[in-house]
Amino acid sequence: xxxxxxxxxxxxxxxxxxxxxxxxxxxxxxxxxxxxxxxxxxxxxxxxxxxxxxxxxxxxxxxxxxxxxxxxxxxxxxxxxxxxxxxxxxxxxxxxxxxxxxxxxxxxxxxxxxxxxxxxxxxxxxxxxxxxxxxxx
Amino acid sequence: xxxxxxxxxxxxxxxxxxxxxxxxxxxxxxxxxxxxxxxxxxxxxxxxxxxxxxxxxxxxxxxxxxxxxxxxxxxxxxxxxxxxxxxxxxxxxxxxxxxxxxxxxxxxxxxxxxxxxxxxxxxxxxxxxxxxxxxxxxxxxxxxxxxxxxxxxxxxxxxxxxxxxxxxxxxxxxxxxxxxxxxxxxxxxxxxxxxxxxxxxxxxxxxxxxxxxxxxxxxxxxxxxxxxxxxxxxxxxxxxxxxxxxxxxxxxxxxxxxxxxxxxxxxxxxxxxxxxxxxxxxxxxxxxxxxxxxxxxxxxxxxxxxxxxxxxxxxxxxxxxxxxxxxxxxxxxxxxxxxxxxxxxxxxxxxxxxxxxxxxxxxxxxxxxxxxxxxxxxxxxxxxxxxxxxxxxxxxxxxxxxxxxxxxxxxxxxxxxxxxxxxxxxxxxxxxxxxxxxxxxxxxxxxxxxxxxxxxxxxxxxxxxxxxxxxxxxxxxxxxxxxxxxxxxxxxxxxxxxxxxxxxxxxxxxxxxxxxxxxxxxxxxxxxxxxxxxxxxxxxxxxxxxxxxxxxxxxxxxxxxxxxxxxxxxxxxxxxxxxxxxxxxxxxxxxxxxxxxxxxxxxxxxxxxxxxxxxxxxxxxxxxxxxxxxxxxxxxxxxxxxxxxxxxxxxxxxxxxxxxxxxxxxxxxxxxxxxxxxxxxxxxxxxxxxxxxxxxxxxxxxxxxxxxxxxxxxxxxxxxxxxxxxxxxxxxxxxxxxxxxxxxxxxxxxxxxxxxxxxxxxxxxxxxxx
Numbered sequence: 001x002x003x004x005x006x007x008x009x010x011x012x013x014x015x016x017x018x019x020x021x022x023x024x025x026x027x028x029x030x031x032x033x034x035x036x037x038x039x040x041x042x043x044x045x046x047x048x049x050x051x052x053x054x055x056x057x058x059x060x061x062x063x064x065x066x067x068x069x070x071x072x073x074x075x076x077x078x079x080x081x082x083x084x085x086x087x088x089x090x091x092x093x094x095x096x097x098x099x100x101x102x103x104x105x106x107x108x109x110x111x112x113x114x115x116x117x118x119x120x121x122x123x124x125x126x127x128x129x130x131x132x133x134x135x136x137x
Numbered sequence: 138x139x140x141x142x143x144x145x146x147x148x149x150x151x152x153x154x155x156x157x158x159x160x161x162x163x164x165x166x167x168x169x170x171x172x173x174x175x176x177x178x179x180x181x182x183x184x185x186x187x188x189x190x191x192x193x194x195x196x197x198x199x200x201x202x203x204x205x206x207x208x209x210x211x212x213x214x215x216x217x218x219x220x221x222x223x224x225x226x227x228x229x230x231x232x233x234x235x236x237x238x239x240x241x242x243x244x245x246x247x248x249x250x251x252x253x254x255x256x257x258x259x260x261x262x263x264x265x266x267x268x269x270x271x272x273x274x275x276x277x278x279x280x281x282x283x284x285x286x287x288x289x290x291x292x293x294x295x296x297x298x299x300x301x302x303x304x305x306x307x308x309x310x311x312x313x314x315x316x317x318x319x320x321x322x323x324x325x326x327x328x329x330x331x332x333x334x335x336x337x338x339x340x341x342x343x344x345x346x347x348x349x350x351x352x353x354x355x356x357x358x359x360x361x362x363x364x365x366x367x368x369x370x371x372x373x374x375x376x377x378x379x380x381x382x383x384x385x386x387x388x389x390x391x392x393x394x395x396x397x398x399x400x401x402x403x404x405x406x407x408x409x410x411x412x413x414x415x416x417x418x419x420x421x422x423x424x425x426x427x428x429x430x431x432x433x434x435x436x437x438x439x440x441x442x443x444x445x446x447x448x449x450x451x452x453x454x455x456x457x458x459x460x461x462x463x464x465x466x467x468x469x470x471x472x473x474x475x476x477x478x479x480x481x482x483x484x485x486x487x488x489x490x491x492x493x494x495x496x497x498x499x500x501x502x503x504x505x506x507x508x509x510x511x512x513x514x515x516x517x518x519x520x521x522x523x524x525x526x527x528x529x530x531x532x533x534x535x536x537x538x539x540x541x542x543x544x545x546x547x548x549x550x551x552x553x554x555x556x557x558x559x560x561x562x563x564x565x566x567x568x569x570x571x572x573x574x575x576x577x578x579x580x581x582x583x584x585x586x587x588x589x590x591x592x593x594x595x596x597x598x599x600x601x602x603x604x605x606x607x608x609x610x611x612x613x614x615x616x617x618x619x620x621x622x623x624x625x626x627x628x629x630x631x632x633x634x635x636x637x638x639x640x641x642x643x644x645x646x647x648x649x650x651x652x653x654x655x656x657x658x659x660x661x662x663x664x665x666x667x668x669x670x671x672x673x674x675x676x677x678x679x680x681x682x683x684x685x686x687x688x689x690x691x692x693x694x695x696x697x698x699x700x701x702x703x704x705x706x707x708x709x710x711x712x713x714x715x716x717x718x719x720x721x722x723x724x725x726x727x728x729x730x731x732x733x734x735x736x737x738x739x740x741x742x743x744x745x746x747x748x749x750x751x752x753x754x755x756x757x758x759x760x761x762x763x764x765x766x767x768x769x770x771x772x773x774x775x776x777x778x779x780x781x782x783x784x785x786x787x788x789x790x791x792x793x794x795x796x797x798x799x800x801x802x803x804x805x806x807x808x809x810x811x812x813x814x815x816x817x818x819x820x821x822x823x824x825x826x827x828x829x830x831x832x833x834x835x836x837x838x839x840x841x842x843x844x845x846x847x848x849x850x851x852x853x854x855x856x857x858x859x860x861x862x863x864x865x866x867x868x869x870x871x872x873x874x875x876x877x878x879x880x881x882x883x884x885x886x887x888x889x890x891x892x893x894x895x896x897x898x899x900x901x902x903x904x905x906x907x
Contacts, residue, residue, distance in 0.1 A: 024784075029860040032780035034868060040788040047795055067891050070884040077877055092873045096859055105859050110869040113876075117869070120880040125792060127887035131894045132799040 003052055010052040014061075017045035025118050026111075035114035039121025046122070047129050055133045058126070066126035073120025080112035141174065142253045142270075149249030149277075152242050159242040164232035165583065167245075168225050171252060175221035178214055185211045186612045192262060192326075203323055208262035211612030215461070216259035216390055219468045222594075223382045224252050226587040230476055231374040233583035234483060244284055244372065251277035255383045258390065264313045264323040267391075271309065271355075274387060275302045278379050282371040294370040301364045301675070305354025309391075312347030315340055328398060335398045345399055348391070349408060356388025356442050359416040363672035365439060369431040373479030376431060381438055381471035386464065389445045393460065393617045401452050409450020410539065414546050416443030421553035425649075426661040430478045430488040430561055434471065437514070437557045440550050441467045444529060447543070449617075451536050457618035459528035461610050462626075466513060466525035469595040473510035474561055476588040477503055481565055483584065484576045493565035495573030502585040504566040509592035511562025513599070515555040517643055518628050521599040526551060526642070528626070530635045548642055555646020560653070602626050699815060706822055713829050717836065725835040736776045742769035756804070760797040764790055781864040 021042035028034030050058035062069070084093030092113075096105035148170075152159055181191065191209040209217070228248065235241040254277060257270030276299075283295030317323045319338050320331055328335075335341060357365040365385065369376055379385070392399075392409075399405065420439030427433035441463065448460040480503045481496065482488050497504040513522030533547045534540055565574075598605050606626045615621055630636075649656050693704065732740070746765035753759035767790030774783035850863045850871065860866040868876050 028862060028865045029869075030862050032784055032862065032864075034781065034862070034865040036868065037781070037785045037788060040785065040792065044788060044791060047792065051795070067884075067888050070880075070887050074877075074880055074884050077880060081873065081877065092877070094858055094870045094873075108859065110858065110860070110866075110873070113869045113873055114865070117876060117880055120884055124880075124883040124887040127891050129792070129796060129799070131891055132796065132803075135894060135897075136799050136802045 006052045010048045014045050014049055017048070018042055021045070021118075025114060028114060029110065035117030036121055038114075039118040040125065042118070043122045043125035043129070046126055047133075050130055050133050055130045058130060062126065066123045066130060068123070070120045070123025070127060073116045073118065073123055075116070076119060077113050077116025080109040080116060083109045083112075142257050145170075145249050145253030145256070146273075149246045149251075149253065152246035152249060155242055159245065160237060164241070164245055165229055168228035168232070171221040171224040171228060174256070175218055175225060178218040178221060181209060182211065182214055182218070182608050182612075185209060185214055186608045194262075197263075197265075201323075203265045204263050205266060206262040206324060207257075207260045207266075208326055209260055210616050211609070212390075212393065212461075212616035213259045215465070215609055215613045216386070217256055219386075219465065220252060220255045220259060220383050223378060223468060223472045223591065224248075226472070226476070226591055227374045227378040229583045230377075230479070230587040231372065233581040234374060234479060235372075236581065240284070244281070244375075247277045247280040247284075248375070248378070251281060251379070251384075255387065258387050262325045264317055264325060264328075267325065268306075268310055268313055271351075271387070271391075272303075272306055274384055275299060275306055278302075278384055281375045281379060282368045284372050284375065285370065288370070291370040294364075294367040297672075297675075298364040298368045300679070301354050301361055305351040305361070307351075308347045308354075309351025312344050312351060315344045315347065319344070325394070329394065331398055336402060341399075341402075342404065345402075345404060345408075348395065348399065352388035352391045353412065353446075354388070355391075356385050356446070357416075357439055358388075358412050358442065358446055359419055360671040360674075362416060362420070362439050363675065366432050366435045367672070369429070369435050373431065373475055373482060376435075377472045377475030377479070380435060381475055382468040385438065385442055386445075386468065389442065389449065389460075389464070392446070392449055393457075396449055396452070396617055397619065400449070406450050406452065406538070409446050410536075410543065413443045413445070413447030413450055414543060416440070417447060417550045418443070418546055421550035421557070422660055422663065424557045425553050426657055426663075428490050430481065430490055430493070430565070431475070433490070433557055433561055434474055434478060437554055437561075438467075438471055440554060441471070444547065444550070447547075448529065448532055451532055452618070453532060453535065453537065454614065454618050454620050454622035455528065455535065456532035457614040458610060458622040458626075459525070459532040460617065461613045462521070462528045463525040465598065465609070466521040466595065469591055469598070470510040470513040470520075470522055473506055473588045473591040473595070474514065476584075476591070477507045477510065477562065480580055480584055480588065484578055484580055485574050486577055487574070490560060490564065493574050495567065496576070497566035498573065499576040500566070500580065500585075502589055503580070506588035506592040507562040507566055509596055510588070511558040513592075513595045514558035514562065515643060515646060516551060516639065519596070519599050521595045521605075523628065523639070524599060524602060524626060526639060527635055530638055534635065534638075544638075548638055551642045552645045552649065555643055556649045556653070556656075559646065559650045599628065602628060703819070703822060706826060710822075710826055710829055713833065714825075717829070717832055719832070721839060722832045722835050725839050729835075733776060736773060739769045739772035739776065742766075742772065756801040757798060760794055760801060763797070764794040767793065781862070 021038040021040075023038075024033035024041060025035055025038035026033075028038065046058045046062060049061060059065075064072070081092035084095050085091050087093075087095060089095070094108050094110045096108035098105040185191070193205075193207045195205045197203050197205045228245065231244060231248070232241065235244060251274060254270040254273035258267060258274065261267035261270055279295050279299040282298050283291050285291040286295075313323075316328060316335065319335055319340060320328045322328065335344060338344075354361045365380060368380060371379065396405075417440050420436050420441075420443055424433050424436035424440060427436060445460055445463060445467075448456045448463065478488060480500060481493060484500060484503075485493065485496070487493065509520065513520035516522050516526030529547065530544075534544050536543050603626075606624065610626065611621065611624060694701070743766050746762050746769060749762040750759045750766065753762055767786065771783045771786035771790065774780075774786055847863070850867060854860055854863045854866045858866045858870040860870070
């Protein structure tokens with residue numbers, strides 16, 4: 001089976017898809033997007049590579065084993081919740097920081113939480129799919 | 138206590154990780170920790186007896202009124218003293234007995250956790266904290282009883298003890314919930330001070346039943362007693378700790394704690410006296426027939442636990458006093474005797490009473506401790522056990538009802554216990570007519586010192602009756618029964634009927650002992666019923682439950698995916714069909730808004746895709762067609778302004794197609810996929826499903842049917858969460874706990890799938906599955 005087109009296209013699509021997924025994650029709080037869909041898009045990028053070049057190549061680009069990535073995601077989300085805890089608020093309270101006092105806040109723990117969702121979704125999807133792709137070889 | 142308990146639990150969890158380093162002198166030094174707790178407890182007791190209250194209170198779940206609350210009262214502190222004091226001996230003893238054994242860290246780890254949990258039971262002032270500690274003792278005792286997990290018998294015994302006490306724990310939880318609902322608080326001190334509130338409530342019989350079930354299972358009362366003799370598979374120091382001094386006492390302690398608010402009714406009296414007397418008599422007679430030293434001690438423990446229950450049931454001030462004295466005395470002499478049994482086992486390699494004789498020359502210290510403990514258990518002066526028997530006799534002879542019957546049963550059991558005491562504490566050391574049992578191994582010093590120390594404590598307590606009564610017995614009894622018993626306990630109080638009964642008990646016991654060659658086989662004919670009767674019923678019930686589970690599993694999980702899908706779908710549809718308001722839905726059909734052209738196109742794509750899926754020649758084609766359906770659905774989302782959903786749906790569809798395509802390639806290819814005889818039922822199910830889903834969608838589109846939650850989020854999304862995308866704000870802020878739960882579930886599922894697939898690959902390539 002000739003995979004030349006897929007191979008070439010995937011090499012260009014991979015960074016674009018990753019960039020797009022980060023974009024979705026970043027803007028999710030105000031516009032359509034978010035950690036979940038961002039994570040799915042990023043996972044698609046790796047699946048594309050796995051289909052075109054094989055699972056080992058995708059694993060190499062991922063660096064971390066997918067199931068570890070998923071656990072890291074859960075850890076990041078939990079830690080973002082714990083920030084509120086340390087500041088005397090209930091667990092998972094969103095904490096925000098404004099650039100200067102009086103302005104509306106820009107950065108907050110919900111984005112960190114969403115990053116956790118993003119990472120764990122990538123990890124979970126790839127844990128399933130990469131293992132299955134290796135299985136069918 | 139509030140920080141001692143978590144620290145001990147943490148230490149217990151860490152000790153197994155220390156490995157071989159935790160050996161030799163380290164545990165001996167570590168036994169200073171329980172020793173210090175015991176010392177503090179003794180020091181505190183003088184303050185508590187003077188009326189001082191020591192308590193700690195920190196909010197835990199304030200919204201539910203649950204607090205991390207502890208309270209030292211004379212009764213609880215007495216228990217703390219016993220737990221920590223005997224714990225010191227047991228830690229030191231087991232360190233010596235298992236010296237050099239790689240399993241020692243594990244044993245000590247579980248032991249420390251257990252000790253922490255017991256201290257929690259003794260001092261908790263909140264029902265939730267108490268229950269938590271209660272269950273922690275169940276779990277840690279499972280680990281301790283099943284310590285020797287390579288042997289089948291130890292595993293069976295541990296599992297049975299776990300199941301009996303954990304089932305009781307569930308009953309206890311129900312009772313605690315009921316109490317907290319009725320009393321409106323989980324604070325134990327408030328509940329205990331609530332007077333007739335619980336007794337007068339309509340739910341009283343249920344509360345009483347649940348609490349009794351939990352406590353009786355833990356304290357091995359008839360007919361749930363059978364797990365205790367079985368649990369003798371545990372290492373002997375563990376039996377000394379769990380099965381004489383601490384865990385089995387937790388049940389009666391709990392009942393004593395709640396007796397001011399639950400006790401005093403006719404039901405309380407009848408149940409306690411009935412079950413207590415039955416356990417007492419059965420345990421005592423079965424003890425006579427035992428040949429294994431540890432099993433003899435276990436059955437005699439049952440007998441004393443029965444007596445304790447009986448005394449609680451009587452409800453008089455002198456019964457409360459007798460309860461406290463018996464409790465203390467039994468903990469001291471029975472732990473001593475268990476440690477002696479451990480020494481004998483260690484030194485000679487046997488626990489059979491017919492084989493053991495004449496060991497006093499080889500094991501002098503053990504023999505001395507054995508005599509002291511046996512004299513205490515038999516109830517002879519000047520030991521504490523004598524006082525226990527005297528006060529118990531006094532309480533039972535003056536019982537409000539059935540005094541004659543209960544009195545004779547108690548005396549009969551005490552005669553059996555005298556016999557058991559002579560047989561376990563004296564006979565192995567004397568009786569050297571046919572030559573002494575050979576000693577194979579020498580005993581390390583701590584193993585000799587521990588029983589001597591505990592036995593001496595019993596002697597000292599008997600000698601110092603005055604201070605013991607003023608600081609320990611009287612204040613603790615007052616916590617059980619508000620009206621005080623007359624003071625002035627002493628070893629000698631003149632020639633009374635009680636003294637006569639005591640003397641008769643000793644004489645009869647000695648008489649039975651001299652005739653043991655005839656008595657033991659005769660009793661032995663009844664003993665097996667006590668040992669196996671109720672446990673056979675329990676095992677049969679357990680078998681029925683397992684068979685039921687097996688039948689249910691074979692019905693639901695027969696390995697046919699078609700059946701799984703059909704069952705799941707039918708169950709879901711049944712629930713929906715019952716709940717849908719069909720009138721409203723039929724009305725809604727007339728109000729369907731005109732379609733937009735794009736939506737119509739999307740709808741056609743969905744329908745066309747579905748038809749192609751049905752008619753697809755190969756599984757792969759069906760998967761591709763399903764993908765088209767998904768794209769159509771996401772188009773619909775897009776048209777009706779749900780871009781987030783559309784985006785997610787689209788990516789999910791892509792990944793699902795990849796997933797399906799991969800799985801389909803793994804399926805066996807030989808069989809052609811035909812529905813065959815399942816076709817008609819599948820069509821019916823699919824049609825019903827389609828109609829119901831259509832109805833559900835129509836219902837959802839009806840305005841004003843339910844209060845939409847979106848109004849709140851629209852209003853507060855920017856104000857509270859600084860985000861304009863409501864969907865995302867709900868996910869990461871308003872409902873972030875749900876999301877956290879979801880990603881945890883997903884991650885766990887992924888870990889499971891990866892390990893299953895890895896296992897499959899390892900076996901298919903000839904490797905060894907992990």
